Amino acid sequence: MKISVVVPIYNEKDNVEILYKKIKDVMDKNGYDYEIIFIDDGSSDGTFEIMKKLADSDKRFKLIKFRRNFGQTPAMAAGFDYADGDIIVSMDGDLQNDPEDIPKLLEKIDEGYDVVSGWRKNRQDEKKRVVFSKVANWLIGKITKVTIHDYGCSLKAYRSDVAKNLHMYGELHRFIPVLANIYGASITEIPVQHHPRQFGESKYNLSRTFRVIVDLVLMYFMQKFMTRPIHFFGIIGFILFVLGFAIDGYLAFEKLFFGMSVGNRPLLLMGILLILSGINIGGIGIISEFLTRIYFESQDKKIYNIKQAINFDDKT
Numbered sequence: 001m002k003i004s005v006v007v008p009i010y011n012e013k014d015n016v017e018i019l020y021k022k023i024k025d026v027m028d029k030n031g032y033d034y035e036i037i038f039i040d041d042g043s044s045d046g047t048f049e050i051m052k053k054l055a056d057s058d059k060r061f062k063l064i065k066f067r068r069n070f071g072q073t074p075a076m077a078a079g080f081d082y083a084d085g086d087i088i089v090s091m092d093g094d095l096q097n098d099p100e101d102i103p104k105l106l107e108k109i110d111e112g113y114d115v116v117s118g119w120r121k122n123r124q125d126e127k128k129r130v131v132f133s134k135v136a137n138w139l140i141g142k143i144t145k146v147t148i149h150d151y152g153c154s155l156k157a158y159r160s161d162v163a164k165n166l167h168m169y170g171e172l173h174r175f176i177p178v179l180a181n182i183y184g185a186s187i188t189e190i191p192v193q194h195h196p197r198q199f200g201e202s203k204y205n206l207s208r209t210f211r212v213i214v215d216l217v218l219m220y221f222m223q224k225f226m227t228r229p230i231h232f233f234g235i236i237g238f239i240l241f242v243l244g245f246a247i248d249g250y251l252a253f254e255k256l257f258f259g260m261s262v263g264n265r266p267l268l269l270m271g272i273l274l275i276l277s278g279i280n281i282g283g284i285g286i287i288s289e290f291l292t293r294i295y296f297e298s299q300d301k302k303i304y305n306i307k308q309a310i311n312f313d314d315k316t
C-alpha cells in the first residue's frame with residue numbers, strides 16, 4: 001500500500017522545512033511506501049524556493065507550483081489528482097496538524113473505512129473561532145446527517161478513489177466529509193492533536209462564516225436533489241401555482257357571478273405573484289433536470305457508485 005501525503009502551502013516559509021522533516025520521519029519510522037506532495041498555492045514569500053531545495057535532494061518529495069494563489073481547495077484538489085498512492089492523507093502546512101497522527105488514521109483505514117477524519121478535540125485557535133466552529137459543526141451535522149464533530153480538520157485519510165472523486169469547487173474542502181458521503185464513502189473520525197500556529201498567519205477571517213452558510217445550503221441540495229432537482233423545484237412551484245390559481249379563481253368567480261370589483265384588492269396581486277413564481281420555479285426545475293443530464297451524460301458520470309461487482313469479469 002502506497003501512501004500519498006498532500007499538503008497545500010501558501011506563504012508558510014518558516015513551516016515547510018520542519019513539516020517536511022516531521023512527515024518524512026513518521027513515514028520512514030513506520031516503514032511505509034510513500035510520497036509527499038506539497039502544492040505551492042502562489043506563495044510570494046520565498047516558500048517555493050525553500051521547498052525546491054528540499055525536492056532536489058529527495059525524489060519522494062514532490063512539488064506542484066500554481067501560477068497564482070488559487071485557494072486551499074484547488075491546492076488540495078491538485079494534490080489528489082497528482083497523488084498515486086492507494087491511500088491519500090491531507091493536512092495543513094502550518095504545523096497545526098501533527099504528522100504523528102498519520103499512523104492512527106491509517107489504522108482506521110485498515111479497519112475498512114473509506115475516509116478517516118481528524119477531530120481537533122483540543123483546538124488551538126482563537127476562542128471565537130473555536131466557538132463558531134462548534135456551532136457550525138453542529139449545524140452541518142444536523143442538516144447533512146453526516147455526524148462527526150469536526151468537518152474542517154484538514155488532517156484526513158482517504159482511499160484514493162474517494163479523494164479523486166470528490167469534485168471540489170470553491171471552498172468545499174470544508175465539506176469533504178459531506179462530498180464523500182454523497183459519493184457513498186464510509187466515514188469515521190478519531191481525535192487528533194492540534195497545535196497553535198507558531199509561524200506565519202491564518203489565511204482566513206470570520207467573513208468565511210457567510211460562505212460556509214451558503215455552501216451548506218448547496219451541500220444540502222446536492223445531497224438530496226442532485227439527480228432529481230424537479231422533486232425540489234417542481235413541488236414548490238406546483239404548490240405556489242395552485243395556491244395562486246385558487247386565489248385568483250375565487251376572485252374571478254366573485255367578479256363574474258356577483259359582479260364584485262376585484263381590481264383594488266391586494267389578494268389579486270398576491271394570486272398573480274404566486275402563479276408567476278410557481279411557473280418560474282417549476283421552469284427552473286425543468287432546466288435543472290436538463291443540467292443534471294448534461295452534467296452526468298456529457299462526462300459519462302453515473303448517478304450511482306459501485307463498490308464491488310462480483311462475477312462480472314467479462315464486462316470489466
Ligand code: UDP
Nearest residue numbers: 008009010041071072075092093094202203
Ligand atoms: N492555504 C492555501 N491557499 C490559501 C489559503 C491557505 O494553500 O489560499 C493553506 C495554508 O498554507 C495552510 C492551509 O491551507 O497550509 C490552512 O490554512 P490556514 O492555516 O491559514 O487556515 P486555518 O488553520 O487558520 O483555518
Ligand code: MG
Nearest residue numbers: 092094096197
Ligand atoms: Mg492553520
